[in-house]
Amino acid sequence: MDTNNSPQRVLVTGGTGMTGRRVTRLLTERGVDHRVASRSGHQESGTPPFDWGSPDTWDAVLDGSDAVYLCYHPDLALPGAAETVTAFATRATEHGVRRMALLSGRGEPEAQRAEEQVRAVFPGLTVLRCSFFAQNFSEHFFVPAVLSGTLALPVADVPEPFVDLDDVAEVATLALTEDGHAGEVYEMTGPRALTFTEVGKVLGAAAGHPVEYRRVSVEEFVAASAAQGIPEEVAQGLAALFGEVLDGRNTATTGGVERALGRPARSFEEYVADAAKTDARGR
Known part of the structure; x- marks a missing residue:
């Protein structure tokens, strides 16, 4: 489905999230017309409200789009995600979308089932299969742990090659705007794997206070997440996901970032x- 034409408009689902806002920034810098999809809509890009759980909101955001960044919330590995994103990809095909990039996860059977189902309806799909994001420690669910000085997680202290989201967004932007990426699976990691103990040492040196890893039960993790305002079902899903993929299966590094960008992944x-x-500097 690659063509020699630049996209007329890119639709960015999850456009206000961790990856989406980075993709949106890069599209803006390139002067590429785009829409930011979110539940409340996005006035700047003239986008009506969009909700993964409400298919009647899909056509309005797809209208006029010919490239789509698929970022499913809260996670592609959760039950029902594969069916939802596949239905959306089918609708996108009906709207004439020519390029599509799907954010996915390494070692996640449900996420990889979603990849297969979406590719069945959109053969030119570009898959961005990522290890855990480094930015989870500064922008997402690990932030309170870093601030408190304790990484309390329901997993063993296994090595994980955390990937930098800026790398992921750059690959996504290329896949959405340039030829040569249709049908590719970019499995992306950082250049080396670190245990949570090692991660804590790196974070502690930068934060100016110790950050230690401590293994906890799933129940303790869910209770602590609830205290941070995370819904129990989401916390349970995260704990199950952590237990599934943070078992050593994803320790090996890959060259996906370098293959796509022609440079090494950021450490x-x-x-x-x-x-x-x-x-x-202040945010």
């Missing part, structure tokens, strides 16, 4: 240094 240490600088 966890580089990410932490940049995050520290950002915090020092």
